[in-house]
Amino acid sequence: MKLSRILTLILILTTSLSNLNAEGFLRVSGTSIVDETNNNFYLRGIGLGGWLVQEGYMLKTSGFANAEHEIREKIQDLIGEQRTEEFYKKYWENYVREIDIKNIAEWGFNSIRLPMHYNKLTDLSNLDIYYEVGFQQIDSILAWCEKYELYLILDLHAAPGGQSDEPISDYNPDYPSLWESEINKEITVKLWRKLAERYADKEWIGGYDLINEPKWELGDDNAPLRELYIEITNAIREVDTNHIVFIEGNWFATEFTGLTTPWDDNLVYSFHKYWNSNDIGAIQYLLSIRNQTNRPLWLGETGENSNSWFLDCIELMRDNNIGWAWWPHKKIDNISGPLSADLTPQYQQLLDYWNGQASKPSVDFANAALLLQAEKLRFENCKFQPDVIDAMFRQPNDDSSIPFKEHKVPGRIFAVDYDLGKRGSAYNDKEYQNTNSDGARVWNNGWSYRNDGVDIEECSDQITNGFNVGWIESAEYLNFTVDIESSGVYDLLIRYAANNSQGQILVAVDNQAVANLTPVISTGGWQNWSSMVIKDISLTEGTHTITTKFFYGGFNINYFEFIQTSVDVEDEMETPEKFGLEQNFPNPFNPSTKIKFSIPRSDNKETSTVKLVVYDILGNEISTLVNEPKLPGNYEINFDGKNLSSGVYYYKLAAGSNTEIKKMILVK
Secondary structure, three states: OOHHHHHHHHHHHHHHHOOOOOOOOOEEEOOEEEOOOOOEOOOEEEEOOOOOOOOHHHHOOOOOOOOHHHHHHHHHHHHHHHHHHHHHHHHHHHHOOHHHHHHHHHHOOOEEEEEEEHHHOEEOOEEEEEOHHHHHHHHHHHHHHHHHOOEEEEEEEEOOOOOEOOHHHOOOOOOOOHHHOHHHHHHHHHHHHHHHHHHOOOOOEEEEEOOOOOEOOOOOOOHHHHHHHHHHHHHHHOOOOOOOEEEEOHHHHOEOOOOOOOOOOOEEEEEEEOOOOOOHHHHHHHHHHHHHHOOOEEEEEEEOOOHHHHHHHHHHHHHOOOEEEEEOOEEEOOOOOOEEEOOOHHHHHHHHHHOOOOOOOOHHHHHHHHHHHHHHOOHHHOEEOHHHHHHHHHHHHOOOOEOOOOOEEOEEEEHHHOOEOOEOOOEEOOOOOOOOOOOOOOOOOOOOOOOOOOOEEEOOOOOOOOEEEOOOOOOOEEEEEEEEOOOEEEEEEEEEEEOOOOOEEEEEEOOEEOOOOEEOOOOOOOOOOEEEEEEEEEEOOEEEEEEEEEEOOOEEEEEEEEEEEEOOOOOEOOOOOOOEEOOOEOOOEOOEEEEEEEEOOEOOEOOEEEEEEEEEOOOOEEEEEEEEEEOOEEEEEEEEOOOOOOEEEEEEEEEOOEEEEEEEEEOO
């Protein structure tokens, strides 16, 4: 199944919940958020974290710079103030563009939470200074949201002085926090009034998230927080009576003591949820707040976990009519969001320098490295993670598994390309989510390729798609939807690496075992690759589910290759007795020709490393057609010479000590 078909299926299955025809301003009606026609509107949003408020973990700088001002200082020390300004301009231009917003809508989201930094909009040195360029950034996002029918929720993510002592608020301990400065509070109130005045009549503004994740010792009743919220709300209502006000509790939006007597009819309580269980007990205190206040709840920020955790959280929110906004839509070199930007080697050199592991680069090198990394943040240069979107939009409504990639038998199937679907359906892995109340536990030990519990790492085998399944434990398994092109008997080659000889593998088709448990023999290391062969597996033409189930662990899997040895169970082909390379046909040819060869059993080994190479008349290597282990058998390879000139060419087959060369002629 191609990626476009996967996305189409996700969209079809979520259309019933998409609220694509919402009308007018969102508002509060009892414990629900509704549109102007009084229809329930279920927020399914995503946060644009890392764009207007930088965080170290998103940029790989957390070892030496977490807050935005720290990151900027490091960059400025390397390339100077002017080039730093030029870098940030390119960074902001690339990080979020219309194509990002368009795809967010197509994936199934109906809203966006926009984290804002006060310093893009106003200045601490003057209460009445506002930066038009910052408001224009919001205007651009809003215009794209209007075009693609997404509600935009404005979130003051970094308030003047910092609302917490955490890097997420860009807190600088050398200056007063939000809570230690009346001027900072006044600037905050005036900024919200300015925003409300500008966007009061904009229907696609979904609301105002007043302060992100306050975290400060504010007394047992959070009185300073309540007072500031009321002051901000009053300032907004002087110019805007249309939009929802979202308020977050203290201590990372979890503690609402003192805030549960609502002061506004159009108010929603927003909580954040990370690294805890997805059962009713985890949110019961919030449901009590909703019942007590007769105001809706909104999960304003969550994510940074496995696909399985995402699915469970979304189902819990859906069952309790709590909308949500995921975090975030894009990071550098990460699997837990929809988009991942490649980490360039040049940027890695800067990180190594900042971490004290490399010498200082030149200004020109550092500037070029930063601009190149900023270029990687463009949507079309990012890697899209379909497994994340599938877990969030299809799986809550569909228990089935669907192909991650198209698999044909006979053929090779990489282990990391198992089906898309729920744990227990597409795969099973024992460590599959983080519920330890911190972000330290890793649910995917290799932290690569996909965001399920399946542990995936980079692979160094000669034949690879770049990754292998590792950290295998007993009773874990992988399912693959395959298209078997013809009935018959097959040999199954399994490419593996093992640190011991304890493991075993069971292969099943449509839940029926087709071979006995096969022992894994130690290869002497986790990346020392070898091949085992399970012979004489009978398969029937059609679409089937192949399951590989693992026992006792202690090995890694790269790929499976099904090789047909007979067209049906009664007509099994004999293993070739001799090594042979046939004359290509047709010959002369234009532009393609077929090359057949035979590989016999050699020294009682199941496989031989086979190499088939094409050379020109001067002995220059033109193309390597085969370079991999092969089971004994007869093979046919197609050679396409459309990019070559007419002339004489040679092709050489080598397997073990056997070699043979033949001549072919291309005539155009």
